[in-house]
Amino acid sequence: MSGFVGVLVSDPWLQSQFTQVELRGLKSNYLSAKGDSGHVTVGNLPAVMVKLKGLHEVLTEEEISAILNASYPDDNHEMDFEAYLRAYLDSQAEAANKRGSVKNSSSFLKATTTTLLHTIGESEQGFFVAHINGYLGDDPFLKNYLPLDPASDDLFNLAKDGVLLCKMINVAVPGTIDERAINTKRVLNPWERNENHTLCLNSAKAIGCTVVNIGTQDLVEGRPHLVLGLISQIIKIQLLADLNLKKTPQLVELIDDSQDAEELMGLSPEKMLLKWMNFHLKRAGYKKTVTNFSSDLKDGEAYAYLLNVLAPEHCNPAALDAKDPTERAKMVLDHAEKINCKRFVTSKDIVEGSANLNLGFIAQIFHERNGLSTDCRKISFAEMMPDDVLVSREERAFRLWINSLGITTYVNNVFEDVRNGWLLLEVLDKLSPGSVNWKQATKPPIKMPFRKVENCNQIIEIGQQLKFSLVNVAGNDFVQGNKKLILAYLWQLMRFNLLQLLKNLRYHHSRGKEITDVDILKWANNKVKSAGRVSRIESFKDKNLSNGIFFLELLSSVEPRVVNWNLVTKGESDDEKRLNAIYIISVARKLGCSIFLLPEDIMEVNQKMILVLTASIMYWSLQQPSEEPDRCESCVDDSSLHRAASEISIDDTTSEKAPSDWEDGSLTASFISNIASDDAISETSEIENGSSTTTTTTTTTIP
DSSP: OTTOOOOOOSSHHHHHTSOHHHHHHHHHHHHTTOOTTSOOBSTTSHHHHTTSTTTTTTOOHHHHHHHHHHHOOOTTOBOOHHHHHHHHHHHHHHHHHHHOSGGGOOOTTSSOOOOTTOOOOHHHHHHHHHHHHHHHTTOTTGGGTOSOOTTTTHHHHHHTTSHHHHHHHHHHSTTSSOGGGSOOOSSOOHHHHHHHHHHHHHHHHHTTOOOTTOOHHHHHHTOHHHHHHHHHHHHHHHHTTTOSTTTOGGGGGGSSSGGGHHHHHTSOHHHHHHHHHHHHHHHHTOOSOOOSSSGGGTTSHHHHHHHHHHOGGGOOTHHHHOSSHHHHHHHHHHHHHTTTOOOOSOHHHHHHTOHHHHHHHHHHHHHHOOOOOOTTOOOOHHHHOTTHHHHHHHHHHHHHHHHHTTOSSOOSOHHHHTTTSHHHHHHHHHHSTTOOOGGGOOOSSOOSHHHHHHHHHHHHHHHHHTTOOOTTOOHHHHHTTOHHHHHHHHHHHHHHHHHHHHHTOSSOOOOSOOOOHHHHHHHHHHHHHHTTOOOOOSSTTOGGGGGSHHHHHHHHHHOTTSOOGGGOOOOOSHHHHHHHHHHHHHHHHHHTOOOOOOHHHHHTTOHHHHHHHHHHHHHHHHTSTTOOGGGOTTOOOHHHHHHHHHHOOOOGGGSSOOOHHHHTTGGGHHHHHHHHTHHHHHHTTEEEETTEEEEOOOOOOOO
């Protein structure tokens, strides 16, 4: 199985858009377009593309020809396979726009909302616009453009510069982006727009959005279905941000005793919201259980009971007695408005059972009045989750990485979601096409425990074929939720992905030398020195790193225009160090690095995360055409790469004892996350201009 060679595409982002089954089918279709000349041209593609599933039901041959001619006016232009794949994506997106209807609408309740077939109804678009007007109306920059008109293209036109999307991310998860790194001139040039969108996409990944089907050019062009897909995810993350025990410890009131705490922590935010709603409905005497955000809410009764128990001072008994659902929905909205829940939904939305809008409405009620209290509960939050602090960073890194792959299943909690084995089988099939025997796999929901064990046993078998170290590891360990073994397996899986991605790099710097943390250190010092600067670090635990100056000089060395030195402090006080650290993370993402570390990691010189950041910058730099091979001191060949991946560690003989989570390699996941997310690194650091691709970065403009 490990010897299987799938259809490979040199552009990692483009490869991530398709499964191997799809690629093989498209390759066959592409080859069938060759005529007697043995070449594929723009002119002979429409006749074969119109036969493809998803296109022939919607587009005609003439419409496909028009789509192709928009990018390639010359019918005799020769198309390689990658150009054909991009043309197919454009055609599929056009088919989605033409098909666009409520029936084919994708719900942002689903995980991978940014699919090529994602369409959103007018009511949802209106909700998004109202949400933006409400939360960003007072923003110093955006107030000149708000409020937006939901009936116009204002939203898509404003999104083209990237400022709006970056601001929305900061509203959803405050502090994600250093706004000093956003280009906020009234008129931006193409380079500055591209920087904003690169920063946006990498930051969106850092808060948990799935962006595998969105590129910077899509945002620059303001493609409605993709812009709305990203906005819907950002808003969803904002609305559900507090629905966890860390942000809202009062949620312990939803459980009977501390033994249920682990189960509660494993719930997705949506399920947590339903559990909260049913908790209050039970208190109010409502006899039914709400299991979804659609059909169970159409009659409005659940809303009436919920608001009566949460805001009894505004109680309206008439809402319960009303016979007409629309009339009851109107009274529900009147009641909600009295507790500061703005009218982002209509009575029609409730009666029609719009899942997206109902979720948003209930989340808004939760934020304004959750009705929870821990006064009568003596459960210690710290006692409920004794090991959560130790593994939260690793779990988050794996979760973001897996979700970035664009597989069908969405990860809410790694330790819970891998227990039936299906998730990891999907990941394995994505990373090692053909390795999974789907005939021996069982798809969830799985009632029989032994079926879960069978899935997990196959995971172990595939891992062994991929040369993973799995001594004394059995499938049942995953079913039982053994966190240490799950982390160890995922780390090796991410390392395997790194090897595959490096083999497909367009620019090879292989010189038969193993790469270690020492090589990365040498590269960083040499890069800074080559730029004429004097900073130098002795190791990744060098305390001088805490002020952030070295990293800013390194970033400036790989791309001189990316750092605005007018915004850099001397890093003498803790406040100045924090400002620099926050700026470093945003500048690195703006450059094209997909990273997940925190400002504290830089300030405290967390040697593991320092290594991660340096390696990410190095990886991005080595992909640029300007990088000279003879200046890279950490070039490797394929045979040494596997050993090198396991040797990037910290020398315990010269530093304090590394924690156990670093010893088993799990914490290094963030490093691979940087590399694994190379679709953002390679794709979002470029602007396509005609048939050429230009690397782009520019000096940050002070807001």
